[in-house]
Amino acid sequence: MRRVGCLLSLLAVAGSLPVRSALAVEGEPALRARWFGTVTTLAAIYHSSANIAVPAGVLPGATVTLTNNLTVGFDVGYDINKHLTATLALGIPPKPTITGEGSVTALGALGRVRYGPAIVTLSYRARLGSSFEVYAGPGTGYAIILKEHDAAVSQLDVHNNWGFVLQAGAERRFSGKCDLYADFKYVWLDVDADGFLAGGVPVTARVRLDPVLVSVGFKFRFR
Numbered sequence: 388m389r390r391v392g393c394l395l396s397l398l399a400v401a402g403s404l405p406v407r408s409a410l411a412v413e414g415e416p417a418l419r420a421r422w423f424g425t426v427t428t429l430a431a432i433y434h435s436s437a438n439i440a441v442p443a444g445v446l447p448g449a450t451v452t453l454t455n456n457l458t459v460g461f462d463v464g465y466d467i468n469k470h471l472t473a474t475l476a477l478g479i480p481p482k483p484t485i486t487g488e489g490s491v492t493a494l495g496a497l498g499r500v501r502y503g504p505a506i507v508t509l510s511y512r513a514r515l516g517s518s519f520e521v522y523a524g525p526g527t528g529y530a531i532i533l534k535e536h537d538a539a540v541s542q543l544d545v546h547n548n549w550g551f552v553l554q555a556g557a558e559r560r561f562s563g564k565c566d567l568y569a570d571f572k573y574v575w576l577d578v579d580a581d582g583f584l585a586g587g588v589p590v591t592a593r594v595r596l597d598p599v600l601v602s603v604g605f606k607f608r609f610r
Contacts (some may be wrong), residue, residue, distance in 0.1 A: 388431075388520075390609055394508060396523055397404040403444040403545055405415040405512040406548070407472075407517070408575050411549075413546060414505060415522050416552075419491065419531050419550075420564075420608040421465055421466040421467075421548060421610050422463075422464070422465055422608070422609040423462075423463075423464050423465075423466070423606050423607060423608045424432075424461070424462065424463050424464075424606070424607050424610060425460070425461065425463065425464070425494050425568070425604050425605065425606045425607070426459070426460075426527060426604050426607075427459070427460040427461075427462070427477055427570070427602035427603060427604025427605075428457070428602060428603055428604060429457070429458050429459065429460035429497070429600060429601070430455065430456070430457050430600070430601045430602070431455060431456040431457075431458070431481055431598045431599075431600055432481075432484065432598060432599045432601065433437040433452075433453040433454075433455060433596055433597065433598050433599075434436060434595070434596075434597040434599070435451055435452050435453040435594065435595055435596055435597070436450045436451065436594045436595045437449070437450050437451040437592045437595065438589060438592065439491065439562075439591070439592045440590070440591050440592070441575075441584070441588055441589065441590050442588070442589060443564075446490055446491060447478045447490060448489040448490035449486055449487070449488075449489050449490045450456070450487075450488045450489045450491075451481040451485050451487055451491075451497065451592070451594060452482070452485075452486050452488050453483045453485055453486075453596060454483045454486070456481035456482070456483055457482070458478050458479045458480075458481045459478060459479045460476060460478035460479075460600075460602050460604070461476075461477050462474050462476045462477070463475050463477075465541065467586075469512070470511055470512050470513070471509065471510070471512070471514055471524065472509070473507070473508070473584065474505070474506075474508050474510065474526075475505070475507050476504075476505070476506040476507075476508070476588050477503070477504075477505055477506075478503075478504065480501050480502055480503040480504075480533055481501070482499055482501040482502075482536075482558040483500060483502065484496055484498075484499045484538075485499065485500065485594070487539065489554075494519045494584075495496055495538070495539055496538040496539060497538055497539045497543070498535060498536055498537055498538045498540050498543040498582070499535070499536040499538065500532060500534075500536070500543075500545050501532075501533045501534045501535075501536075502530050502531060502532050502533055502558075503530075503533055504528055504529070504530055504531070504574075505528065505529050505531065505554055505575075505606075506526055506527070506528040506529075506574070506600075507527055507528075507573065508521060508524055508525065508526030508552060508554045508572075509524050509525065509528050510526050510554055511523060512523030517558070518532060518541065518556070518559060518561075519557070519559055520551070520557065520558045520560075520584045521555075521556070522555065522556055522557075522558075522559075523554060523556075523589070524554055525547060525551070525552065525553055525554075526551075526552035526553075526572075527550070527551060527552060527609075528549070528550040528552045528555070528556055528574050528588065529547065529548075529550075529574060529590055530547055530548055530549075530550065530596075531547055532545045532546065532547055534577070535595045537582070539585070540580075540582035540583065540584060540590060541583045541584075542582045542583055543580065543581075543582040544581050544582060545578055545579070545580040545582065545594075546578055546579045546580070547578075548576065548577060548578045549557040549576075550574045550576030550577075551574070551575045551577075552574050552577050553572070553573050554570065554572045554575070555570075555571050555572070556570035556571060557569055557607065561584055561610065563596075564587075564607060564608045565593055565605060565606065565607055565608075566605065566606040567603075567604075567605060567606075568603070568604065568605075568606055569602070569603045570600075570601070570602045571599070571600070571601055571606040572598070572599070572600040573598075573599055573600075574597065574598050574599075574600065576596045576598065577593060577595050577596070578588055578593075578594050578596065579591070579592070579593055579594075580592045580593075580594055588589070
């Protein structure tokens, strides 16, 4: 009888384990999907300048400006945990016009460049209330030059380069799947360019782009 009593006790304990486990799972809050994508309207505002040189030396007072662009951005991201998020930002490639300024103002448009920026960031997130979050963090960007268009500079050749990024933003949640957000990035980015002026004079330049990227859009979580 003692053995039967022990056996019944063991069966009772074993039978209670799944129930306790189920109750613990039911009591936990549902986790959000970690993968997400975004669609944004993105403005690229350049803080441009340049050092321009010909075989005789650097042209004093010569610099450039770039036209600002409006495009569409796409992000893919992953919430590593409740505070850290990694994001890859892409977009429809903009095509700014490079215009001579200072001592080369008379040259007008030097050329146009279509490039595809790819930016990877790691941000720290903090929740303010039940449906509002802010975030900030560093990253790196790579400017991929897709096509150059000649103007005053012929055979224009602009080279890919890396840049450093700082990001900050805020999100307002509407549901478990959709957020509205605004994002700000500053990209420290220089590129090297070369080509020929009228008469076949070789010209080289170190162009500072330093774009501010401001975007507003929607985030969608993958279930």
